[in-house]
Amino acid sequence: MSTPTIRYYWEDLQVGSQRDLGSITPTREEILAFAGQFDPQPFHLDDEAAKASVFGALCASGWHTCAMAMRLMVTNFLHEAASLGSPGLESVKWLKPVYPGDTLNLRHSVLESRPMSKRPDVGLVRTQWAMFNQHGEQVLHMEGYGMFRRRHPGAPVPDAPASSPTDA
Amino acid sequence: MSTPTIRYYWEDLQVGSQRDLGSITPTREEILAFAGQFDPQPFHLDDEAAKASVFGALCASGWHTCAMAMRLMVTNFLHEAASLGSPGLESVKWLKPVYPGDTLNLRHSVLESRPMSKRPDVGLVRTQWAMFNQHGEQVLHMEGYGMFRRRHPGAPVPDAPASSPTDA
Numbered sequence: 001m002s003t004p005t006i007r008y009y010w011e012d013l014q015v016g017s018q019r020d021l022g023s024i025t026p027t028r029e030e031i032l033a034f035a036g037q038f039d040p041q042p043f044h045l046d047d048e049a050a051k052a053s054v055f056g057a058l059c060a061s062g063w064h065t066c067a068m069a070m071r072l073m074v075t076n077f078l079h080e081a082a083s084l085g086s087p088g089l090e091s092v093k094w095l096k097p098v099y100p101g102d103t104l105n106l107r108h109s110v111l112e113s114r115p116m117s118k119r120p121d122v123g124l125v126r127t128q129w130a131m132f133n134q135h136g137e138q139v140l141h142m143e144g145y146g147m148f149r150r151r152h153p154g155a156p157v158p159d160a161p162a163s164s165p166t167d168a
Numbered sequence: 169m170s171t172p173t174i175r176y177y178w179e180d181l182q183v184g185s186q187r188d189l190g191s192i193t194p195t196r197e198e199i200l201a202f203a204g205q206f207d208p209q210p211f212h213l214d215d216e217a218a219k220a221s222v223f224g225a226l227c228a229s230g231w232h233t234c235a236m237a238m239r240l241m242v243t244n245f246l247h248e249a250a251s252l253g254s255p256g257l258e259s260v261k262w263l264k265p266v267y268p269g270d271t272l273n274l275r276h277s278v279l280e281s282r283p284m285s286k287r288p289d290v291g292l293v294r295t296q297w298a299m300f301n302q303h304g305e306q307v308l309h310m311e312g313y314g315m316f317r318r319r320h321p322g323a324p325v326p327d328a329p330a331s332s333p334t335d336a
Contacts, residue, residue, distance in 0.1 A: 038235035040242055041251065054252055062254065063235045067206040070231050074208055083209065084222055086230065088261035092312070094254065144260070 008081035009151035010123030013110045021076040021106040024068045026060055028100035034064040059097035065104070065140050066092065069131050072106040082149035084122060089144030096139040103134040111143070120154035122147050176249035177319035178291030181278050189244040189274040192236045194228055196268035202232040227265035233272070233308050234260065237299050240274040250317035252290060257312030264307040271302040279311065288322035290315050 035044035039061035042049030050058040060068075098104065112126040124147055131140035203212035207229035210217030218226040266272065280294040292315055299308035 034235075038239045040239075041246060043253075061238070063231070063238050067202075067231045067235065070229070071206045071208075078209060085209075085211075086262065088259070088309075089257070091256070091258060092260065093256035141256075 004079050006080060006082050008077070008148070010082070010113070010115075010125070010148040011151045013113060013123075013125045013148065015110050015113050018107060018109045019077060021072045021108050023103050023105045024072055025101060025103045026064070026068060026098065028058070031058065031060045031064065031098075031100050034067070035061050039063055055097045057097075057099055059099050062092075062094040062140075065094065065098050065131065066142070068104060069106050069129055069140060069142070073108065073129070077108065084147040084149060086144060086146050089142055091141065091143040093141040094139070095141060096133065096137050098133065098139050102139075104131050104139065105133075106131050115150065115157050116147070121150055123150050124148075172247050174248060174250050176245070176316070178250070178281070178283075178293070178316040179319045181281060181291075181293045181316065183278050183281050186275060186277045187245060189240045189276050191271050191273045192240055193269060193271045194232065194236060194266065196226070199226065199228045199232065199266075199268050202235070203229050207231055223265045225265075225267055227267050230260075230262040230308075233262065233266050233299065234310070236272060237274050237297055237308060237310070241276065241297070245276065252315040252317060254312060254314050257310055259309065259311040261309040262307070263309060264301065264305050266301065266307050270307075272299050272307065273301075274299050283318065283325050284315070289318055291318050292316075 032045060035041070041061075043053040043055050043059065044050070044061050045058075047058050050056070107130045109128045109130070110125050111128055114124055116122045116124050124145055126143065126145055129140065129142040129144070130138060132138050200213060203209070209229075211221040211223050211227065212218070212229050213226075215226050218224070275298045277296045277298070278293050279296055282292055284290045284292050292313055294311065294313055297308065297310040297312070298306055300306050
């Protein structure tokens, strides 16, 4: 496979910066396929059951919504970033159902950033993911962590805390 | 589709109860298929890139791990529960990589439980999901919320708080 050019290192993810990471539109067939494999609850697979549920109509698994957000994240950002994966998330909120044909836009913001005390070549950022449908309604909110290689390993950083519970 | 018999209502999810929700073994093909669709980072798709990464070998997307946990949750529990979906999670931790052929076991625990003040027919539980591989290593930790229909809507509940920020 082709090796993409790395444009974004830890230093490039400034606190307060925001990125629009494009949009994705799940089809009915994709929603049914994901649910059939991973979340076969009636309101994700069956029109009648969904109509009778709190969602009112067939809707995507919340995990499918997360996975679609990840797809936008990788295609439109991580693909060109020195990403080293994520230790986890501290918040996932499924705010509104996602229906077939909805167009979902992802906005990604950097909330905090600091070097990892035990790994001088790695920096940690805390980020927020916000996904909206075509009506401007937010359907997904997430906050979590990402690890990125540093452009300048071990360089001094102003006001960097010595360590924290999330340090690896 | 067949309508399953509901065995579990909110009242049946006692604080402190644990359930073993079975196991799942992702194949290499399944890991590649999920990553190709939702998380096309090199260490999820390419052996050489994965070998050079922090993961040491090709491994599953963390979102795939979550989705597999959900599959076990639905097949071995929610399928027979009066589940009304989930407003979200307050913690996701990807603790160890998941490799092709790993056998993953899911254990689900009820941490807290209370009625929803604004919806007398619904109760909320806070639950913990713990997934382990065949070596006994924990690969995934999640804590989140689930909403379930009450067997006895509006019945008085001892020590129930009047409301809370997560009330819907």
